[in-house]
Amino acid sequence: MKKTILVHTDFSLNSLNTVKVFFEQYAQKSEKYEIVFLTGYELSNSITELLFISKSKIVQSIANQEFFEAFNIIKNKFESQLHSTRIEIFTGFGQTSFNDLMKLNNVSQIFTCNGLTFNRKFNKNCFDLTKLIKKSGYDFIEIETQKENEVNYYLQSNLSRVFEGTPQLH
């Protein structure tokens, strides 16, 4: 029996720390988990654009190679407890549609972190789901992470950030 864990993300490498902390501190060794990455996404208002949009195109525009590679590092470590992984986007508006999405995916727990930022070039159409998460009535845990230093985004590669621990682990 797999348990579904929702991970609120902004597709930054910082947000992958949430998954790391989940497996290191909260996951049971004997259970298998399905990780669902979720971000809010504001769809375009133009009908022509909407005609040609698809979920996979949207995800490809937000999540980059580095995000996947960094996730693979985590996956290879916790493979025995990982059932599957999915990326979902929430394009609705209110609490009800958010709660419906939770029900549809049979979510057991929601994990988020406090260092998420949504105004970067790659995730500028994404929005913060924190309020909706807190009011959903579902069991949620907020992880403390360091806010990602803006300067780092101009460096060549951020893959090594996945090895940086969250403050509470030190």
Added chain:
Amino acid sequence: MLNRIEASFEIQNNFVSNASHELRTPLTAIIGEADVTLSKIRTPEEYIETISIILEEADKLDKKTKALLFLAQTGFNGKTVEFSKVRIDQLLWDVKEIIERINSNSSIYLDISLMPDDPMKLKVLANEQLLHLAFTNIVSNACKYSDYKTVRVSIGVSNANVIVVINDQGIGIPEKELSHIYDTFYRASNTKNYEGYGIGLPLTRNIIRMHKGEILVYSEEGKGTTVQVKLPAISASNKASITF
């Protein structure tokens, strides 16, 4: 294309002038010492001192030419190098042990928090001696230029690569000089108080390339440096891990 040819000429020019300058320095010292000592009759002790200095400088010259030769060999001709399956974690434990033995001030923390338990995933196709040399160079640089503060070496495996990240909290590399760190004999402007020939990084990069890997360096002056090395994993898998 013209830019590349121009750049290539410039690199070769710089290399030749750097190399000849580096090799001439100990030679100048030897000639100088010998000249001065021969200018009049001296005591046996003075002759002994002179000869010791000449030996010391000749030794330096020997080491520099050996390093240059090694660099040239790893850069251009890899045909007689033997490869075998090497476990990256064992290699790095070994590197850590050797560095800490040579200099007991070194403090290296091997971070295996994201390292998979399956040893098959940690194997790379490598020449053990050369890869050992490459990592020893990176890690000992990290120790040296951070005045022996703790250096963190992390290991992780993605689908295609084994990734090693070496992180220090040292003097860092000035941003404008980052593009020159692989130039032979190049030493950054903030390294005046540290010993070194400037040959480690170009050698290391050649070795990593020989292993079909990739090395990335990023740094913030005064805060620290991170070196990221990727090597193709033998157990590479093309399975898509996230569906969407």
